[in-house]
Amino acid sequence: MFKNKKALILSVYFIGVVIFWLYVYFLDRKNLNLNKIFYFLMELLSFFGVFYAGLIVKKWGGLNSRLGKALFLLAISFVLNFISSMVLFVFPEFYNSYPIATIILFFFMYISWTFSGLELLYFSGVKPTSLKRWRYLIISFTVVGIIATFISFFQDAEMSMIILQFVTILSDVILLAEFLTLMVNFSRIKQGTLFKAILLFCLGILVQLIGDLVFAIRGSFNLLYFGDISYLVYGLSWFILGLCPAFFPHEK
Amino acid sequence: MSNQKEIYNKIATAIIQKQAEIIGSKIAIKKAEKVPQLVLDDQGEVFNLGLDPIVTLGNLVKEYMQLSGSVAINFSKEAISNILLNNPGIELPTELQ
Numbered sequence: 001m002f003k004n005k006k007a008l009i010l011s012v013y014f015i016g017v018v019i020f021w022l023y024v025y026f027l028d029r030k031n032l033n034l035n036k037i038f039y040f041l042m043e044l045l046s047f048f049g050v051f052y053a054g055l056i057v058k059k060w061g062g063l064n065s066r067l068g069k070a071l072f073l074l075a076i077s078f079v080l081n082f083i084s085s086m087v088l089f090v091f092p093e094f095y096n097s098y099p100i101a102t103i104i105l106f107f108f109m110y111i112s113w114t115f116s117g118l119e120l121l122y123f124s125g126v127k128p129t130s131l132k133r134w135r136y137l138i139i140s141f142t143v144v145g146i147i148a149t150f151i152s153f154f155q156d157a158e159m160s161m162i163i164l165q166f167v168t169i170l171s172d173v174i175l176l177a178e179f180l181t182l183m184v185n186f187s188r189i190k191q192g193t194l195f196k197a198i199l200l201f202c203l204g205i206l207v208q209l210i211g212d213l214v215f216a217i218r219g220s221f222n223l224l225y226f227g228d229i230s231y232l233v234y235g236l237s238w239f240i241l242g243l244c245p246a247f248f249p250h251e252k
Numbered sequence: 253m254s255n256q257k258e259i260y261n262k263i264a265t266a267i268i269q270k271q272a273e274i275i276g277s278k279i280a281i282k283k284a285e286k287v288p289q290l291v292l293d294d295q296g297e298v299f300n301l302g303l304d305p306i307v308t309l310g311n312l313v314k315e316y317m318q319l320s321g322s323v324a325i326n327f328s329k330e331a332i333s334n335i336l337l338n339n340p341g342i343e344l345p346t347e348l349q
Contacts, residue, residue: 059276059278059279060275060276060278060279061275061276061278061279064273064276065273065277066273066274067275067276068276122274123274123320123323124323125323125326189321189322190317190321190322192318192319192320193319194320194321249319251282251283251319
């Protein structure tokens with residue numbers, strides 16, 4: 001995997017950021033300034049994902065191939081995560097006034113992620129016809145979700161937030177289904193060198209879903225605060241996903 | 253005989269083009285270029301499979317299997333299904349049977 005020097009250098013840099021990030025996290029949880037540094041470092045993880053996926057997407061066929069599309073969509077999800085998190089972090093007033101604008105970016109992040117997973121499902125032996133059904137399902141619930149959110153937004157902003165959160169949970173369910181399908185199918189077939197990268201993608205999904213669960217549980221008990229354990233789990237998920245493109249085999 | 257060779261070339265081309273749809277043409281062609289005896293152009297069209305096209309075809313599938321595992325066999329079978337319908341008696345490597 002690290003026959004490629006560029007991948008090695010970038011991965012060392014990336015792991016360095018993660019170590020610093022974990023150090024800041026465990027330093028002082030009540031210090032807001034440290035939390036901001038922690039959050040900024042977490043976003044650097046996303047940036048790595050965008051950068052590296054962008055670097056190799058053309059080599060793997062760009063938008064003309066399934067693998068290229070998966071990488072491109074993964075990069076898009078990193079960009080959306082970066083923008084939405086920065087809005088949340090740098091412009092909290094904007095978020096407080098228009099929370100829906102930020103949540104919708106997160107929603108699109110999940111959607112672009114589910115489509116990326118859909119392209120990768122092809123490598124687990126799922127038939128193209130069932131993939132088509134999955135695609136129609138995701139597209140239809142995205143369209144219905146967005147229309148419902150916008151229609152309700154002009155009548156009842158709170159209701160539109162509830163709808164948006166509901167469709168985001170639905171995309172979580174789809175991600176979980178993708179994760180399970182990939183894992184079950186991969187256990188049945190002999191793997192090639194691409195397996196490591198796809199396995200990392202699966203692990204990234206799993207950790208992100210755990211993050212969502214922790215976030216939801218802590219939120220329901222009013223225990224949520226900026227930089228708490230759920231942020232750590234999310235950061236770990238971005239660490240795994242960000243490193244995923246670097247695990248693509250180096251083909252000379 | 254030359255007609256049979258042409259069919260094998262078509263089969264190899266179909267496999268490479270299918271792989272190009274999945275992993276991109278650059279990598280698909282690079283992988284095919286590694287197969288001994290296989291001669292192809294920049295577009296992935298195969299012109300020659302050497303003295304034993306069945307063995308070369310098998311090696312081509314194996315090359316793609318290194319990357320995406322046994323699912324490469326499914327991709328290859330899917331790619332050549334139409335050619336096989338028109339040429340039912342053609343002999344194939346064990347990977348494609």
